[in-house]
Amino acid sequence: MPEHTFRVNGEQVTVNVADDVRLLWVLRDVLGITGPKYGCGINVCKACTSHLNGRAVNPCAIPVGRLQPSDEVTTIEGLATGEDLHPMQQAWLDHDVAQCGYCQPGQIMAAVALVEQVAAEGRAITDEDLDGIRNICRCGTYFRIREAIRAGAGNM
Ligand code: FES
Numbered sequence: 001m002p003e004h005t006f007r008v009n010g011e012q013v014t015v016n017v018a019d020d021v022r023l024l025w026v027l028r029d030v031l032g033i034t035g036p037k038y039g040c041g042i043n044v045c046k047a048c049t050s051h052l053n054g055r056a057v058n059p060c061a062i063p064v065g066r067l068q069p070s071d072e073v074t075t076i077e078g079l080a081t082g083e084d085l086h087p088m089q090q091a092w093l094d095h096d097v098a099q100c101g102y103c104q105p106g107q108i109m110a111a112v113a114l115v116e117q118v119a120a121e122g123r124a125i126t127d128e129d130l131d132g133i134r135n136i137c138r139c140g141t142y143f144r145i146r147e148a149i150r151a152g153a154g155n156m
């Protein structure tokens with residue numbers, strides 16, 4: 001079985017799996033990192049949203065064989081700093097966003113990547129930016145998600 005080395009939440013990992021196994025299954029089933037959720041498995045629902053080198057990606061669509069040793073994968077488990085929640089996680093709590101919670105790790109990871117991208121462009125977040133988050137929430141928490149992103153962005 002081929003060996004694949006990359007970084008996850010600040011630590012180097014090596015896994016022995018076939019090249020075409022998708023990263024979501026490597027994270028969840030091989031590494032035991034279950035924050036990224038399985039929803040559709042075909043890059044549609046966005047429940048698995050995580051970061052690859054700081055950008056939001058859907059690991060259900062990334063074959064592990066594409067990863068390089070220097071690639072940094074960040075999941076919801078890697079967002080907090082020790083005991084300190086990331087400002088976006090705190091905003092989620094303050095706005096009581098979650099209902100069933102299943103989509104929420106992906107929503108938060110998408111939000112953080114969006115806010116960081118907008119900040120790198122030197123501008124404030126817009127409604128159009130928020131419309132660009134396509135993560136599905138079957139519980140319909142979209143209004144609270146938008147409120148929390150604006151609040152979290154103000155503290156990032
Ligand atoms: S499980 Fe990855 S997009 Fe749906």
Ligand code: FES
Nearest residue numbers: 100101137138139
């Ligand atoms: S909170 Fe239930 S799917 Fe979003």
